[in-house]
Structure formats: C-alpha cells, structure tokens
Amino acid sequence: MNDAVEALARKGPTGVEVADWIRSQIRSSRLVPGQRLVEVDIIRQTGGSRFKVREAFQRLAAEGLVEIEEFRGASVRGASMDEVRQLYRARAALEGICAAEFALKATDEQRRKLADLADEMEVCVEGGAPERFGQLNSDWHSLLMRGAGNAVIEDIVKRLNTPVHHLLFETFYKGDRLREAARDHRLIVKAVLDRDGPAAEMAMRQHIENGHRFLTDLDRAVHHGGVGEV
Amino acid sequence: MNDAVEALARKGPTGVEVADWIRSQIRSSRLVPGQRLVEVDIIRQTGGSRFKVREAFQRLAAEGLVEIEEFRGASVRGASMDEVRQLYRARAALEGICAAEFALKATDEQRRKLADLADEMEVCVEGGAPERFGQLNSDWHSLLMRGAGNAVIEDIVKRLNTPVHHLLFETFYKGDRLREAARDHRLIVKAVLDRDGPAAEMAMRQHIENGHRFLTDLDRAVHHGGVGEV
DNA sequence: GATAACAAGATTGTTGACATTTTTATTGTC
DNA sequence: GACAATAAAAATGTCAACAATCTTGTTATC
Structure with a gap:
C-alpha cells in the first residue's frame, strides 16, 4: 500500500507501477484470461496517463502476460x-x-x-x-x-x-x-x-x-x- | 533477413522488430554492457519511429536486458x-x-x-x-x-x-x-x-x-x- | 424476424510539439 | 593548466491532437 500512496502523492504512477497493478488484478482474478484491457479503463482506475498505461502493456506483453493485437489493444493471455x-x-x-x-x-x-x-x-x-x-x-x-x-x-x-x-x-x-x-x-x-x-x-x-x-x-x-x- | 526486408518494404519496423534488432546487436557485441542506447541513433539505424523505439526499450527492460533511468534513457545491462x-x-x-x-x-x-x-x-x-x-x-x-x-x-x-x-x-x-x-x-x-x-x-x-x-x-x-x- | 449496408461511436496507432533534465562546451578566475 | 560557473546543445519525458481501425447500433430490404 505504501507504494500506491506514494504514487498518488506524486502526479501519477509510473509505467512499472501500472504494470504491477494490472498484474495484481490478474492474480486476484479481477482480470481473467481473454479479457480486454481498455486503455481508458486502466487510466481511470490507476490515475496513470495513457502514455504510462501503454508502457505497462509493452512490459506485460514482453512477459507474455498480455497479448497485443493491432487496433484491438491488449488482453489478458491465457495458457493452454x-x-x-x-x-x-x-x-x-x-x-x-x-x-x-x-x-x-x-x-x-x-x-x-x-x-x-x-x-x-x-x-x-x-x-x-x-x-x-x-x-x-x-x-x-x-x-x-x-x-x-x-x-x-x-x-x-x-x-x-x-x-x-x-x-x-x-x-x-x-x-x-x-x-x-x-x-x-x-x-x-x-x-x-x-x-x-x-x-x-x-x-x-x-x-x-x-x-x-x-x-x-x-x-x-x-x-x-x-x-x-x- | 527476410523480416528486415519486409519491414523496410512497409513503412517501418514494429516495436518487436526494433527490439529484435537491438538484441541481435547485443549478441554480436556491437552493443556492450553499460553502453547507452540513444533514441536517435537507434532510429537512424533501424528506420523505426521514436514511438517504436521506446516500445522496444520497454520490452527489453521487462526482459532485464536493458536498464532505463529517468532522463538518462536506456543502456545495456551487464551481469555481475x-x-x-x-x-x-x-x-x-x-x-x-x-x-x-x-x-x-x-x-x-x-x-x-x-x-x-x-x-x-x-x-x-x-x-x-x-x-x-x-x-x-x-x-x-x-x-x-x-x-x-x-x-x-x-x-x-x-x-x-x-x-x-x-x-x-x-x-x-x-x-x-x-x-x-x-x-x-x-x-x-x-x-x-x-x-x-x-x-x-x-x-x-x-x-x-x-x-x-x-x-x-x-x-x-x-x-x-x-x-x-x- | 433475419440479414446486409451503412453510419455513429469507441478504441487504438502515430505524430509532432513542447517541457524537463542531463550532458557538453565555453568562459572566467585563480 | 585546474577548476567552478554558466550557457548552449542534446537527450529524454510528457501530452494533446489527429488518423486509422474496430465495434456497435440503426435502418432498409427481403
């Protein structure tokens, strides 16, 4: 909670912090595989700018946790x-x-x-x-x-x-x-x-x-x- | 080489392709640990836009291959x-x-x-x-x-x-x-x-x-x- | 009612401009 | 020549606007 408070005290969360938030949402099943990650929704919920949210998507995509499709954005990746x-x-x-x-x-x-x-x-x-x-x-x-x-x-x-x-x-x-x-x-x-x-x-x-x-x-x-x- | 040609035939390489290029440079020692990755240099050498280059940096940072410092940009990470x-x-x-x-x-x-x-x-x-x-x-x-x-x-x-x-x-x-x-x-x-x-x-x-x-x-x-x- | 064509809205992709900070070059002083 | 202060340049961080695409809802036709 410390990090989150600190992030809010500043202007907004960094890309890494947004990525952590998304990861935690996935861990707690609030985001499930196949679900689309709409930029504005994440922005609303984290207070991060669009820029930061997109940074987070890239990082999570590199980890294989989300999938990015052209013009369809990011979605939670599932595993077979x-x-x-x-x-x-x-x-x-x-x-x-x-x-x-x-x-x-x-x-x-x-x-x-x-x-x-x-x-x-x-x-x-x-x-x-x-x-x-x-x-x-x-x-x-x-x-x-x-x-x-x-x-x-x-x-x-x-x-x-x-x-x-x-x-x-x-x-x-x-x-x-x-x-x-x-x-x-x-x-x-x-x-x-x-x-x-x-x-x-x-x-x-x-x-x-x-x-x-x-x-x-x-x-x-x-x-x-x-x-x-x- | 096929991918590179294809990328050039289009408008420019994607973020993933730029990341691949940087990775290959590291593999062949043309980029060494500690070296800074200046955005314009990468842009010149790959033909990618700044947007794509920054996407690539985020992905590589998530992999732990490069390090991003505020206002100092990306640099190749070394291992102890x-x-x-x-x-x-x-x-x-x-x-x-x-x-x-x-x-x-x-x-x-x-x-x-x-x-x-x-x-x-x-x-x-x-x-x-x-x-x-x-x-x-x-x-x-x-x-x-x-x-x-x-x-x-x-x-x-x-x-x-x-x-x-x-x-x-x-x-x-x-x-x-x-x-x-x-x-x-x-x-x-x-x-x-x-x-x-x-x-x-x-x-x-x-x-x-x-x-x-x-x-x-x-x-x-x-x-x-x-x-x-x- | 089912379907297809179309239009309006929503969402993402991309670019350029500007703000902030770091880095480099210059100058002045000792 | 060494060093500190300053200015210019370079590099990165951020944002807002617009373009391209997808999605949804509506209408027309059968």
Whole structure:
C-alpha cells in the first residue's frame, strides 16, 4: 500500500507501477484470461496517463502476460493445458535445484524459518484458512529460492506462476490439495534439515508435479479444453 | 533477413522488430554492457519511429536486458559474476530436465538429428571453425528443448543467455573449451540414444556447469570483478 | 424476424510539439 | 593548466491532437 500512496502523492504512477497493478488484478482474478484491457479503463482506475498505461502493456506483453493485437489493444493471455504442463515442468526443475542448494548452504536461521512456515501452514489446513495458507505458501517458496541464493530463479518462477494464478486461488479451496501440499512440505523440510540435497530436490519435484496433477484433474472434471485459453 | 526486408518494404519496423534488432546487436557485441542506447541513433539505424523505439526499450527492460533511468534513457545491462552463476544454475536445471525428457520421448528422427549436429561440431573443433561451432551449438541446444516438448523452457533459456552472449562469443575462441564441449555433447548424445533419462540429465548439468566454470576462470584471469558490470 | 449496408461511436496507432533534465562546451578566475 | 560557473546543445519525458481501425447500433430490404 505504501507504494500506491506514494504514487498518488506524486502526479501519477509510473509505467512499472501500472504494470504491477494490472498484474495484481490478474492474480486476484479481477482480470481473467481473454479479457480486454481498455486503455481508458486502466487510466481511470490507476490515475496513470495513457502514455504510462501503454508502457505497462509493452512490459506485460514482453512477459507474455498480455497479448497485443493491432487496433484491438491488449488482453489478458491465457495458457493452454499443454503450456501449463510446460510451466510446471520448468518450475519443478528450477525449484528442485533450489531445494537441493538450500539443503546444502542455507543458514540455520533460514532452515528454522522454513520449518516454522511449514508448521503454520499445517495449522491452516486443520483450521480451514485457505487464503492464509496461500500467502504462507508463497512466502515459503520464496524463502527457499532466496535461501538458495538465486534471485534470478525466484524472478523467473514468479513470472511463470502469474498465468495460472487465478487457478491456484481456486484450487486451494477444493479437494484435499491443502493436506497433500502440507505433507509434501513436511518431506522437503525434513530433507533440508537432514542436509540431504538430492532428497530435497526429489521431494520438491514431486511436490510441484502433484500441484500440476491436481490442476489437470480439476480441468478434466470441469471438462473444457484449456485453462483460460482464448 | 527476410523480416528486415519486409519491414523496410512497409513503412517501418514494429516495436518487436526494433527490439529484435537491438538484441541481435547485443549478441554480436556491437552493443556492450553499460553502453547507452540513444533514441536517435537507434532510429537512424533501424528506420523505426521514436514511438517504436521506446516500445522496444520497454520490452527489453521487462526482459532485464536493458536498464532505463529517468532522463538518462536506456543502456545495456551487464551481469555481475554472481548473477552469471545464478543464470547458469537456472540453465543447468532447465536444460537438464529437457535432456531427460528428450531421452525418453524424442522421435527417432530427432535423436538422429541431435547426434548428427554433435558430429558436425566435432569436425568444427578439429577444423578450427569456432563461429560455425557456435551456430551449431545453439541449434543443438534448441533442438533438445524443442524435442523435449517444452517451448516455454526454450524461451526462458534464450533470454537467460542474452546477457552473457558477448562473452560466449569470445570464450569459444579460447582454450580447450570447444574440445571440452564436444566431449560433453558426446556423453549427452550417448545417454539420449540409450534412452537413459537420469544419465542425460546429469551429463547436461555437468556440461552447463563446465561452461560456467570456464567463464569464471576466464574472468579470474582477466581479473576484473564483473562481467560487463557497470 | 433475419440479414446486409451503412453510419455513429469507441478504441487504438502515430505524430509532432513542447517541457524537463542531463550532458557538453565555453568562459572566467585563480 | 585546474577548476567552478554558466550557457548552449542534446537527450529524454510528457501530452494533446489527429488518423486509422474496430465495434456497435440503426435502418432498409427481403
């Protein structure tokens, strides 16, 4: 909120800030795949000039988050189920290697923090607090990548997630996903505390793979071909 | 060249085309880290309007390839040795998993093509044709990722490479890097032909790691702290 | 009522002009 | 010659106006 206030105190938000705003709207499902991003609407809602809004569109297009068509403007890009598969495969590889690295070189404090977050999530599972679980989960994964000393990977993963964020939110509510995820986390934390790199990597890959399988099953149940595909 | 001709036949290049042009200049070391990208210069050289050039800057900034400072414009971003390490770690993870996948599910034709390219590269090593080796090497890695059925990873890796491309070019000329790389490729191809996923993954990770070590040694020899860092 | 042609409105693409800031060149002083 | 102050030039940031295109609503025709 600090940034937003600061932006308003000045004349208006920068292109980067507008892009962040749009990204947050996508994450919270207020903007869904296929939806058109009309310039004037964004201007009204952010206070940014047309110039800044168009800057933001270019940046988001480069990230692959929006699609720009000539004379039709920007719209939120969706991902096909096949692209989702590729996304998750990439995440499994990247976060897997971070887990291994974390297990070998994280500080004691980082390890403890990782375990604590996992414990908190378990409480959320029993107490039925999926939103809080989602936030903790995001923190947990970030901590792991940061502790592995790889901000580049952290950045990539954050971008990879955005196209399916509107789904993650829903999926956390349904089925036994929370319980399963908590169990996965427990395995990873154990390997980390044992300083067992390969085990941590394998457990992390399995964890991501489970998330993907859950998404696939969900999609098959709803039985439309793509996930927000347009 | 086809695209460039087409662009000239029309009124001028699009923002994406200007971005591609800048990227190619960086790849060929005609633009080096720290160098400022003056709008009028780009306009003169590409024929694009100022509008398009600024679009291109935004896209490249989103990719992390250029840096934009207020009232100072865009400049080519360099990478610190620590960032290079993170980059290579990410590549090792991503290409490693692609190698494993390729070994399991590539078509016979793709396998043969992979082996053929490796053979061609060996010839280049003996014949002393490093530029051709570089091209073949790029094709080889692309083929592997495409054959693994993961265009998302292919895209990420391409971006990851750009900030160090001006180095790759030099490094191919020096020392025994070519010979070493050819040997690595041989190991990977063997694992692929054996349909041994884990072996392919391990060999690929080692290959990327070797490339990183070579870069590190080179940097230590030249003994300045960063690689095009500004 | 369905459809096609047309017109009005909405939306995006592009350009040029001007404001702001940085960079470079010049001058004056010691 | 070194340095600081100043002015000129260069470069970037911003905006408003207009052009090109798409979208929507209306009318005419069958």
